[in-house]
Amino acid sequence: MSTIPTTEIIIFETSEEFRKDASILRPAFDMVSKSDGIRKPIYSGTQIENPTTGYLFLNWDSLAHHQAVMASPSYGSLLETLKPAFGGPSKMHHVIFNDHPIALEQPVTEVLLITLKDPSHRAEVFDILGKISDQTKKMIVFGPTLEDENTIIVVGGWESVEVDVWIF
Structure with a gap:
């Protein structure tokens, strides 16, 4: 696997539940933290000016490592654990x-x-x-x-x- 560090950034509309308690992401973080190629810690937060916009930052050893997670059978379960935090649309970006x-x-x-x-x-x-x-x-x-x-x-x-x- 190529090893150019890549950051996954998810910008999402937050749920009311997430705005009250960001720790609802803990189960998803626990799942991802066991993945090959993830660089801890995983960062999350809301926009100060508009808390309905949230951010997740995951640093990977490479894009291929993240793609392997997305192709794995457990990816559906991971998405399910994220649902309580998401109150609407999201957009994923990858950046080197x-x-x-x-x-x-x-x-x-x-x-x-x-x-x-x-x-x-x-x-x-x-x-x-x-x-x-x-x-x-x-x-x-x-x-x-x-x-x-x-x-x-x-x-x-x-x-x-x-x-x-x-x-x-």
Whole structure:
């Protein structure tokens, strides 16, 4: 199996139950944590400005490791354990970030989806994001989604919301 670390990001509409008690994801986390190629910990949270939007971040040794889990007979059971947390649609992305996503270890994580209107600017956008990533000592990481190279996900980690506002 190829071993390029890949981050799975699920952006989902949260259920009322999840907003009251995020620990309802524990059974799903317990199942996934036994998978070959998963890098612990698994991160989850809600958007501060809009708690009806939730995020799951799972770091894998490779995309192939995650695909193996999705192809396994137990995947249906895993999806069932996630249902109580989901209050509506979800979208899964896979990203190979420019560096290890240490931003996820911070108390506040910012997620930004950029859609390139003109793909000819990709190199310029990557250059700018690379400089920002370097200036923040990799507290901001980025990468195109494997599903659509014109969608770039940027993840920043901050000590507080106020620090994020100050930087930007």
